[in-house]
Amino acid sequence: MNSELQCWTRLQMAEKVAQAIPDGSVVNLGIGLPTQVASQIGSQREIILHSENGMLGMGPPAAEGEEDFDLVNAGKQAVTLKPGGCFFHHADSFAMMRGGHIDICVLGAYQVSLGGDLANWQTETAGTIPAVGGAMDLAIGARKIFVMMAHQDKTGRSKLVRSCSYPLTAQACVDRIYTDLAVLDVTPEGLRVLERVDGLSHADLQFLSAVPLLAN
Amino acid sequence: MINKLVTNARAGVEGVEDGATVMVSGFGGAGMPAELIEALIKQGAGDLTIVSNNAGNGETGLAALLAAGRVRKIICSFPRQADSHHFDALYRSGKIELELVPQGNLAERIRAAGAGIGAFYTPTGFGTLLAEGKETREINGRGHVLEFPIHADFALIKAERGDRWGNLNYRKTARNFGPIMAMAASTTLASVYEVVELGSLDPECIVTPGIFVQHLVLLGCRDEKAEHTSVP
Numbered sequence: 001m002n003s004e005l006q007c008w009t010r011l012q013m014a015e016k017v018a019q020a021i022p023d024g025s026v027v028n029l030g031i032g033l034p035t036q037v038a039s040q041i042g043s044q045r046e047i048i049l050h051s052e053n054g055m056l057g058m059g060p061p062a063a064e065g066e067e068d069f070d071l072v073n074a075g076k077q078a079v080t081l082k083p084g085g086c087f088f089h090h091a092d093s094f095a096m097m098r099g100g101h102i103d104i105c106v107l108g109a110y111q112v113s114l115g116g117d118l119a120n121w122q123t124e125t126a127g128t129i130p131a132v133g134g135a136m137d138l139a140i141g142a143r144k145i146f147v148m149m150a151h152q153d154k155t156g157r158s159k160l161v162r163s164c165s166y167p168l169t170a171q172a173c174v175d176r177i178y179t180d181l182a183v184l185d186v187t188p189e190g191l192r193v194l195e196r197v198d199g200l201s202h203a204d205l206q207f208l209s210a211v212p213l214l215a216n
Numbered sequence: 217m218i219n220k221l222v223t224n225a226r227a228g229v230e231g232v233e234d235g236a237t238v239m240v241s242g243f244g245g246a247g248m249p250a251e252l253i254e255a256l257i258k259q260g261a262g263d264l265t266i267v268s269n270n271a272g273n274g275e276t277g278l279a280a281l282l283a284a285g286r287v288r289k290i291i292c293s294f295p296r297q298a299d300s301h302h303f304d305a306l307y308r309s310g311k312i313e314l315e316l317v318p319q320g321n322l323a324e325r326i327r328a329a330g331a332g333i334g335a336f337y338t339p340t341g342f343g344t345l346l347a348e349g350k351e352t353r354e355i356n357g358r359g360h361v362l363e364f365p366i367h368a369d370f371a372l373i374k375a376e377r378g379d380r381w382g383n384l385n386y387r388k389t390a391r392n393f394g395p396i397m398a399m400a401a402s403t404t405l406a407s408v409y410e411v412v413e414l415g416s417l418d419p420e421c422i423v424t425p426g427i428f429v430q431h432l433v434l435l436g437c438r439d440e441k442a443e444h445t446s447v448p
């Protein structure tokens with residue numbers, strides 16, 4: 001394998017996701033890595049961001065000194081509202097998510113399985129205080145689920161797995177995966193590689209993945 | 217004459233009894249009725265079941281109620297946060313029961329209670345730990361989980377503006393759980409920053425009709441500090 005290999009940065013991953021979102025889409029960006037996608041959507045493009053706490057048309061983070069803590073995103077950070085944006089209560093907000101009204105949702109993940117199962121809310125069952133938030137609702141409800149995650153975890157294990165060892169968020173819900181090494185589609189035949197980082201062969205990528213990968 | 221305005225927050229929470237189920241609006245600090253919770257702490261009711269999205273942030277509001285040892289059980293979707301130390305300590309020492317609910321199920325179960333729904337099936341949570349032991353059913357080829365409504369004796373919600381009939385509107389994303397919790401509780405106490413003459417709220421823009429509100433309390437100026445929360 002090429003030792004000069006440059007993994008995609010988080011920003012490059014975010015840029016790829018942003019490019020894949022069609023104009024006019026209604027999009028929900030999960031907490032963490034997916035939040036960075038917003039900054040990669042050009043200002044001339046019209047994409048409507050949904051925030052689970054009750055907002056459509058979410059704008060960029062509030063400028064320092066201009067924060068209004070009645071206007072926050074899902075991560076409880078002060079944000080802004082774009083012209084045309086609106087507020088609604090939680091049942092309406094989750095009806096948008098659960099009722100199939102959100103075009104694309106981008107989520108972080110601990111593991112994704114060959115069949116598109118998603119594990120992204122808890123890494124172990126004992127010892128930690130569980131918290132789930134809206135992850136399960138987004139996973140079952142959005143029309144398309146994109147996942148952004150490192151290809152391997154911190155100990156070098158593949159986050160693409162045959163079957164998730166961490167607690168599931170939802171079964172067979174993931175459509176596309178953006179890692180720091182590749183872009184993959186979840187298909188009925190298996191995981192298909194759409195794009196690889198420069199200098200990484202399909203065989204190299206396969207070596208770093210715990211599941212069989214289909215070449216594009 | 218109908219007048220739902222009570223003199224102060226303390227009078228508004230008079231009816232909360234030991235063992236009651238109390239809904240508390242808010243998403244983190246946004247929409248958290250800190251003054252009403254403060255009044256509930258002074259009122260003294262204990263052994264409470266709290267229904268709220270989070271399990272308290274920092275030292276005020278819900279966190280203070282937890283710290284005062286008044287809560288037996290909490291039903292919420294996202295208890296663990298950087299500043300949820302009061303909940304964390306109670307949970308780790310086994311002093312509080314947690315029912316963890318996916319956020320959309322929490323919202324829909326609250327709404328269902330307000331709408332008189334007996335139960336509903338949803339795909340959320342199917343095949344996960346949070347659906348263990350629950351009744352499931354395949355509908356249109358997809359696994360669904362049976363979920364039951366959450367009723368409450370009391371709801372403490374934070375609105376922006378109201379009138380003496382209890383009609384309310386809200387401010388920005390502070391709306392969050394307010395409108396549905398108002399529907400789901402036998403008694404709803406709403407705090408507002410302004411009470412206006414009957415008829416001066418635009419009928420097209422009343423978010424919570426007064427039928428869902430029993431008591432209204434007017435707060436003094438906005439306590440900016442209490443509304444701030446740190447990162448999740």
